[in-house]
Amino acid sequence: MPLRHRDNDAKRRPASLSKPHPCLKLAEPMQMPSEIALAAHDIACQRGGRTLFEGLSFDLEPGEALLISGPNGAGKTSLLRQIAGLLPLAAGRLGVTGADNDTPVSELCQYVGHLNAIKTSFSVGENLAFWAEFLDADENALPQALAAFGLTPLADLPAGLLSAGQRRKLALSRLFAAPRPVWLLDEPSVALDTVSVELLDAAIRNHLTAGGIAIVSTHVPLKTKFSQEITLGQERSI
Amino acid sequence: MSPAVALLVRDVKLAWREGGAIGVVLGFYLVVVAIMPFGLGPDLNLLARIAPGMLWVALLLAALLSADRIFHNDYEDGTLDVLATGPLPLPLLAAIKSLAHWLTTGVPLALMAPVLGLLLNLPLDAMPLLVATMFAGTPAVSFIAAIGASLTLGLRRSGLLLALLVLPLYVPVLIFGVSTVSMNIVGPGSPWPPFLMLTAISLASIVLAPLAAAAALRTAMR
Numbered sequence: 001m002p003l004r005h006r007d008n009d010a011k012r013r014p015a016s017l018s019k020p021h022p023c024l025k026l027a028e029p030m031q032m033p034s035e036i037a038l039a040a041h042d043i044a045c046q047r048g049g050r051t052l053f054e055g056l057s058f059d060l061e062p063g064e065a066l067l068i069s070g071p072n073g074a075g076k077t078s079l080l081r082q083i084a085g086l087l088p089l090a091a092g093r094l095g096v097t098g099a100d101n102d103t104p105v106s107e108l109c110q111y112v113g114h115l116n117a118i119k120t121s122f123s124v125g126e127n128l129a130f131w132a133e134f135l136d137a138d139e140n141a142l143p144q145a146l147a148a149f150g151l152t153p154l155a156d157l158p159a160g161l162l163s164a165g166q167r168r169k170l171a172l173s174r175l176f177a178a179p180r181p182v183w184l185l186d187e188p189s190v191a192l193d194t195v196s197v198e199l200l201d202a203a204i205r206n207h208l209t210a211g212g213i214a215i216v217s218t219h220v221p222l223k224t225k226f227s228q229e230i231t232l233g234q235e236r237s238i
Numbered sequence: 239m240s241p242a243v244a245l246l247v248r249d250v251k252l253a254w255r256e257g258g259a260i261g262v263v264l265g266f267y268l269v270v271v272a273i274m275p276f277g278l279g280p281d282l283n284l285l286a287r288i289a290p291g292m293l294w295v296a297l298l299l300a301a302l303l304s305a306d307r308i309f310h311n312d313y314e315d316g317t318l319d320v321l322a323t324g325p326l327p328l329p330l331l332a333a334i335k336s337l338a339h340w341l342t343t344g345v346p347l348a349l350m351a352p353v354l355g356l357l358l359n360l361p362l363d364a365m366p367l368l369v370a371t372m373f374a375g376t377p378a379v380s381f382i383a384a385i386g387a388s389l390t391l392g393l394r395r396s397g398l399l400l401a402l403l404v405l406p407l408y409v410p411v412l413i414f415g416v417s418t419v420s421m422n423i424v425g426p427g428s429p430w431p432p433f434l435m436l437t438a439i440s441l442a443s444i445v446l447a448p449l450a451a452a453a454a455l456r457t458a459m460r
Contacts, residue, residue: 084323086459106323115316119248121255133244136325174320 035062035211036098036108036181038083043092045078052078053232054091060215060228062098062181063208067226068217074233076217077113080184083215084111110135110180112188116171120160124151124170127159128177135178145176149199164191172200175207183207183214189222197222241325242334249338252311259304260342264350267300271354282359289358290368290419291412296354297347297372298379298408302401305383306390308339309455313391318459328452336384336448344376367422367429371436375415378440381447382407388454410439 037060044054052075060066068076081087083094085106094105118127128146132139146152149169154162159170168191175183183204189197197220204214204224216222253259274292275285312318312335321331351372352365360368386404390396414436421429 081319084319086319086322088460107325109323111319111323113316113319115314115319117316117320119252119315119317121252130244130248131320134241134248134321134324136241 036096036213037061038094038096038105038108038182038213040083040094041092043079043082043094044090045075045082045087046090047075047078051090056092056230058228058230060213062211062213064227065204065208065214065216065224067229068215068232069219069229070232076232077186079230079232080111080113080186080215080217083182084109084184086111105182108180109182109184110175110178111184111186112171112174113184113186114190116167117174118159118162118167118170120158122159123156124159124162125155127170128173131174132177135180137178141179142177145173148176148203149173149196165193165196168192169196172203175203181212183212183216185214185216185218187218188216189218189220242330245321245326245331245334246338246341249335250341253304253307253338253342256307256311259307260346263300263304263343264346266303267296267347267350268354270296270299272357275357286359286361287424289355289360290364290416290423292358293351293354293360293368294372294375294412294415297351297376298405298412300347301343301376301379301383302397302404304339304343305387305404306397306400308335308380308384308387309391309451309458310387310396313458318455322455322459328455329448332384332388332451332455333381333444333448336381336444336451339383340377340380344380345373348372348376361423364419364423367433368419371415371418371433374433374437374440375411376440378411378436378443379408381440381443382411384451385447385454388451388458391455391458411436414439 039059041057042054043056045052056079058066068079070076078087082089083105085104096103096105096108099108119130122130125142125146128142129139132142132145143152146155149172151166151169151173154166159167162170168188172188185204188200192200201222201224204216204222207214208224214224216224216226271292278284278288309318312321322328326334348369351368355365355368383400383404386400389403390400393399414432417432418429418436421427421432
């Protein structure tokens with residue numbers, strides 16, 4: 001599959017950012033995610049005996065992105081956790097096509113949730129290196145993963161000293177340290193500054209260009225083109 | 239490095255770095271055993287007789303101190319979620335984390351026991367067997383603690399509840415651990431039958447406890 005060049009994206013960027021941030025170039029995907037399609041059929045979610053949503057279906061081809069929106073408590077996080085295999089499906093099923101053998105859906109997903117999964121007594125580099133090793137990824141990609149959100153100068157700093165935004169960036173760098181075809185991002189832009197949101201946006205677009213899938217729940221408008229959108233919790237009055 | 243080894247190395251490193259977790263456990267063990275003679279008086283024969291029991295009870299309490307470390311920190315900071323999406327099945331994950339707890343708690347405590355045995359006038363020729371029973375018994379201590387740690391995830395003041403849940407399960411370990419050493423000192427009979435029972439309990443815990451812990455973890459992550 002031919003890789004579309006980043007220059008196409010440059011045209012869509014506003015004038016103030018027409019000169020790409022030095023880090024933007026490094027946000028290229030390290031390896032081509034395999035051609036995975038993800039489909040959900042009539043899935044439902046129950047929390048504490050309450051049905052959050054039911055009859056939810058979507059069908060994502062390689063390179064497509066899904067935006068999940070809805071008011072607080074509508075089940076956005078629950079849906080992402082269901083896809084990541086952390087919550088059981090109350091009904092329906094979730095399937096992938098294109099994965100080799102019987103890889104479970106959860107092992108194709110890289111889940112970045114509200115919690116950053118950072119060990120404060122490890123350095124920034126050690127945190128990423130552990131995830132690369134544990135998630136069975138290529139460790140040669142680590143320098144690029146650190147650079148993706150500009151964390152290279154902080155590599156030796158204990159993660160406990162990072163600010164909230166830097167911790168978020170470290171959590172997001174996991175997307176590059178252990179590349180997986182499906183990105184599950186739960187409010188990824190929380191605590192990020194404008195430049196970093198731009199980097200994240202570009203990273204998602206690159207991931208899609210390379211044939212990956214992204215499922216994002218966010219309240220911040222991103223320039224990524226979402227091919228589908230699900231709005232949860234519309235029927236209930238809040 | 240395989241994912242399993244990476245997780246084991248990480249857990250051992252964390253225990254080493256995070257606020258001297260190992261130091262606190264060893265210090266607690268030392269203090270508890272060291273105050274015993276003050277309470278019991280200078281009767282050396284009495285001390286020698288109760289030494290195996292004292293050392294084992296104090297070891298269990300010290301091991302429990304660090305038991306909530308097995309899963310609690312990973313649960314709090316979201317690491318457990320990402321670990322669950324990894325290539326390892328949940329029971330294996332629980333087993334590796336229990337093994338790391340044994341390496342950072344059971345092993346240091348077992349190695350420290352003979353030193354504390356001196357404080358309690360434990361006969362020198364009983365030392366090798368004491369250490370052997372502790373090496374054979376502490377895997378059960380760590381793996382059973384993992385069940386309690388996973389059941390109490392997300393609770394406030396989980397340490398106390400953990401002790402209530404887990405200490406009764408330690409009774410067989412305590413009985414066979416102490417009787418092995420006592421048989422060796424005062425008899426009557428061979429110390430090997432209780433020692434083999436102790437080993438059997440450890441082996442059974444290594445196989446069964448991770449399954450129970452994984453089931454509890456699954457519920458906790460919902």
